[in-house]
Amino acid sequence: MKAEGGCLCGLVRYSIEADLIDAGFCHCTLCQRSSGAPVLAWLTIPLSGFMYTKGDVGRYASSADHEREFCPGCGTQIAFRATLDPKTIDITLCSLDDNTRVAPRYHIWWQSKVAWLQTDDDLPRYMDAGPDSNHEN
Ligand SMILES: [Zn+2]
């Protein structure tokens, strides 16, 4: 896929030219707290296919071995990757200019789904990180 995206204020822009690995909803407590939202939708691509084209992101180590990248101007969360030798990168699906390009295919960390969030899709639900996702927390 080829796509572009960026943050709310326009300071940070990125481009993607890569094969999509997968996309899914993450209900983990770290995604919840870091966004203030009940769930985040991510797409995963090879790191080699991702490039920032404008601005410098802030970084926060949300766990011992992963970090999150965000716009220092407006706080939009852009990316999630392993701290050491990342091969893939997760991008927040709704930071894409066209967020209809990819649809989530599963739910992970269902064990921490907010009780009042209702979903009626038929996607697989995994209590933890699931078999296909490299989105670990
Ligand atoms: Zn911004």
Ligand SMILES: [Zn+2]
């Ligand atoms: Zn998560």
